[in-house]
Amino acid sequence: MKNLRVPEATVTRLSLYSRFLERLDKMGVTTISSGEIAEGVGVSPAQVRKDLAYFGEFGTRGVGYNVNDLKKYTLKILGLDHPWSLVLVGAGNLGFALCTYKSFNVRGFTIKGTFDNDQSKIGKNIGELEVLPIERFEEKVKEYDARIGIIAVPPKAAQEIADLMVDTGLEAILNFAPVALNIPDHIEIRNVDLSVKLEVLTFNLGLHTNK
Amino acid sequence: MKNLRVPEATVTRLSLYSRFLERLDKMGVTTISSGEIAEGVGVSPAQVRKDLAYFGEFGTRGVGYNVNDLKKYTLKILGLDHPWSLVLVGAGNLGFALCTYKSFNVRGFTIKGTFDNDQSKIGKNIGELEVLPIERFEEKVKEYDARIGIIAVPPKAAQEIADLMVDTGLEAILNFAPVALNIPDHIEIRNVDLSVKLEVLTFNLGLHTNK
DNA sequence: TAGATTGTTAATCGATTAACAATC
DNA sequence: TAGATTGTTAATCGATTAACAATC
Numbered sequence: 001m002k003n004l005r006v007p008e009a010t011v012t013r014l015s016l017y018s019r020f021l022e023r024l025d026k027m028g029v030t031t032i033s034s035g036e037i038a039e040g041v042g043v044s045p046a047q048v049r050k051d052l053a054y055f056g057e058f059g060t061r062g063v064g065y066n067v068n069d070l071k072k073y074t075l076k077i078l079g080l081d082h083p084w085s086l087v088l089v090g091a092g093n094l095g096f097a098l099c100t101y102k103s104f105n106v107r108g109f110t111i112k113g114t115f116d117n118d119q120s121k122i123g124k125n126i127g128e129l130e131v132l133p134i135e136r137f138e139e140k141v142k143e144y145d146a147r148i149g150i151i152a153v154p155p156k157a158a159q160e161i162a163d164l165m166v167d168t169g170l171e172a173i174l175n176f177a178p179v180a181l182n183i184p185d186h187i188e189i190r191n192v193d194l195s196v197k198l199e200v201l202t203f204n205l206g207l208h209t210n211k
Numbered sequence: 212m213k214n215l216r217v218p219e220a221t222v223t224r225l226s227l228y229s230r231f232l233e234r235l236d237k238m239g240v241t242t243i244s245s246g247e248i249a250e251g252v253g254v255s256p257a258q259v260r261k262d263l264a265y266f267g268e269f270g271t272r273g274v275g276y277n278v279n280d281l282k283k284y285t286l287k288i289l290g291l292d293h294p295w296s297l298v299l300v301g302a303g304n305l306g307f308a309l310c311t312y313k314s315f316n317v318r319g320f321t322i323k324g325t326f327d328n329d330q331s332k333i334g335k336n337i338g339e340l341e342v343l344p345i346e347r348f349e350e351k352v353k354e355y356d357a358r359i360g361i362i363a364v365p366p367k368a369a370q371e372i373a374d375l376m377v378d379t380g381l382e383a384i385l386n387f388a389p390v391a392l393n394i395p396d397h398i399e400i401r402n403v404d405l406s407v408k409l410e411v412l413t414f415n416l417g418l419h420t421n422k
Numbered sequence: 423t424a425g426a427t428t429g430t431t432a433a434t435c436g437a438t439t440a441a442c443a444a445t446c
Numbered sequence: 447t448a449g450a451t452t453g454t455t456a457a458t459c460g461a462t463t464a465a466c467a468a469t470c
Contacts, residue, residue, distance in 0.1 A: 007461065008411065015410040019389065033427065042391045045427095046463055053429060061428040062470035079413035086409075097308035098405070103366070103389045107406050148412055155314070172412040178230065178314045180253045188415045190408050194309070195318050197401050198297075199226040200219065201359055201383040202290035204399045218437065244451065256451095257439055264453060272452040273446035 010051045011078075016041040017048065018074035019107070024067050033064040083108045085144045087170075089161045090152035091116040091124070091131040094176060098152060099126045112144040113137075138168045151175045162189075221262045222289075227252040228259065229285035230318075235278050244275040294319045296355045298381075300372045301363035302327040302335070302342040305387060309363060310337045323355040324348075349379045362386045373400075 020040045024032060034048040052058055052070075055077050059065045075081055086104075088095055088111050098104075099111050114126055117134045124131050132140065141149075149165040151158055151173060158177035165173055172188035175181055178196075183189050231251045235243060245259040263269055263281075266288050270276045286292055297315075299306055299322050309315075310322050325337055328345045335342050343351065352360075360376040362369055362384060369388035376384055383399035386392055389407075394400050 005460095009461075011411050011414045012407055014414075015404075015407040016391070018410075019406070020391075035427085040391065044463070046465095047461095049427090049429065050462080057429065059428050060470060061468065062426050064427065077414070077417075078410045079417035080410065084409075084413060093304075093308040093311045097304040100304045101405065103406050104409070107410065109406070109409055147416060148409070172416055174408055174412060180227070180231075180251065188412050190411055192403065192405065192408055193227075194312065194403065195230070195314050195320070196223055196226040197385055197403055198295075198315070198320055198359070199229075199289045199291065199318065200222050200401055201385060201399050202295060203222045203225075203288070205358060205383055206288075206290035216436095220437075246451085255439070257441095260451090260453065261438080268453065270452050271446060272444065273450050275451065 006054050010054060013041070013043060013047070013051050014074055015078060017051070018071065018078060018080070021067055021071035021074060022106075025071050029067050031064050032067050032070075034059070037065075080108050083110060084148060085110055085112045085146045086148050086150055087111070087113040087115070087137070087141055087144065087146045088150040088152060089115045089134065089137070089165075090154075090157075090176075091118070091121045091126065092152065092154075095150075095152035096126055098150060098176075099129060111150070112146060113140045115140075134164075137164060141168050141170065146170065148172045148174065151177055151181075153177060155179045217265050221265060224252070224254060224258070224262050225285055226289060228262070229282065229289060229291070232278055232282035232285060233317075236282050240278050242275050243278050243281075245270070248276075291319050294321060295359060296321055296323045296357045297359050297361055298322070298324045298326070298348070298352055298355065298357045299361040299363060300326045300345065300348070300376075301365075301368075301387075302329070302332045302337065303363065303365075306361075306363035307337055309361060309387075310340060322361070323357060324351045326351075345375075348375060352379050352381065357381065359383045359385065362388050362392075364388060366390045 017037055020037060035045040037048045038045040058070050058073055086109055088098060091114050095114060099114055111129070114129050114131050115134045115137050116122055116131050121131050122133050147170060149170045151161050153161050155177050158175065158179050159181055162173060162181045162183055166184060166187055173183065175189060175191045178193055181189060228248055231248060246256040248259045249256040269281050269284055297320055299309060302325050306325060310325055322340070325340050325342050326345045326348050327333055327342050332342050333344050358381060360381045362372050364372050366388050369386065369390050370392055373384060373392045373394055377395060377398055384394065386400060386402045389404055392400060
């Protein structure tokens with residue numbers, strides 16, 4: 001089944017399958033069933049097959065999937081068959097953690113530039129990366145050919161930085177600031193909202209206690 | 212409509228409403244309509260009313276909602292009418308960033324203890340918080356009366372730490388390690404998966420380019 | 423051939439949206 | 447009263463699950 005609108009939940013799971021397959025591949029596993037993938041990432045076997053079916057027929061009936069092939073297909077589908085250059089604004093503790101976050105590199109993401117407007121941070125190094133003044137943002141985005149920006153500034157500064165990213169021509173934003181950003185429709189944006197996740201937990205803990 | 216099963220998406224949005232209401236309340240806004248809340252967090256007005264209706268009738272027809280009251284109700288529903296003590300394992304860059312993350316405190320979350328098994332990290336300070344050896348985890352969880360644990364260790368160590376948290380009697384886990392953890396059903400777990408979010412972005416950028 | 427597992431369809435389940443009566 | 451906005455129901459939409467024929 002090609003060319004259907006793909007649910008975002010499917011894309012999210014595809015990313016999980018992909019990472020799991022990469023691990024299996026490194027371990028030398030050559031063949032795997034939908035049931036084993038399902039168990040490995042915590043979903044149902046039918047779901048795995050349905051998700052993959054959006055993009056093609058990758059398996060062999062009676063046998064399963066070739067791990068290395070399926071790994072490559074999933075990477076291709078996710079756009080990870082080539083590396084991605086990112087830029088990050090906000091060289092605070094979170095920005096620092098993201099710049100040094102190993103799992104990004106494994107998947108082909110490299111933060112090429114980090115920016116801040118705080119004089120006490122500019123010029124300092126994060127690994128091999130020098131924190132640059134926000135004034136040099138546009139210049140560097142072009143130089144690195146970055147299409148994705150990460151926002152790791154305090155809530156109050158987030159909209160301003162989002163505007164800057166849009167104006168500079170970035171196409172996608174990963175936002176860690178806990179605010180809803182106003183962004184034109186043609187820009188992809190996803191929020192990583194740390195408090196919200198915790199609050200889902202406290203809500204559920206409350207449910208148990210009250211019953 | 213009380214006592215229905217509440218969709219997780221509703222809880223997530225409730226958390227967004229709650230934070231938005233807190234901001235409005237601080238700004239001195241006293242009354243607000245579902246349409247204004249909707250605009251503030253980026254959903255539809257019908258959705259706001261439907262979400263709130265799971266928990267009661269908080270508004271006045273023809274008028275809207277009292278900001279301060281609704282703020283308090285949402286906090287109560289989310290279990291945020293009292294503070295929460297958290298413990299965190301993994302004093303790397305991400306653990307450090309989480310320990311110093313301001314937005315947690317605003318919502319009543321305090322990381323009371325940080326643990327690691329790396330001798331080079333133990334004894335160091337994160338703010339006023341001393342990094343303790345993992346051996347003292349259980350003792351301190353009891354002391355702090357913590358019910359929620361945060362996992363910020365490398366993928367390979369994550370399952371082991373999850374087991375430790377379960378054995379210690381924690382009831383909920385926020386996992387930042389990019390692996391699926393095996394956890395008994397009665398423990399609440401949510402994953403914050405940074406790469407996955409980026410990959411949803413690259414997938415979507417690919418869609419645009421291919422058309 | 424017998425056993426296993428995929429790909430796909432149909433059935434189920436759940437969430438969102440639209441519409442509007444109730445009511446301030 | 448007229449205008450505004452909620453709470454709720456019904457309609458729509460979409461995603462997940464179950465089942466099974468196809469086929470290795």
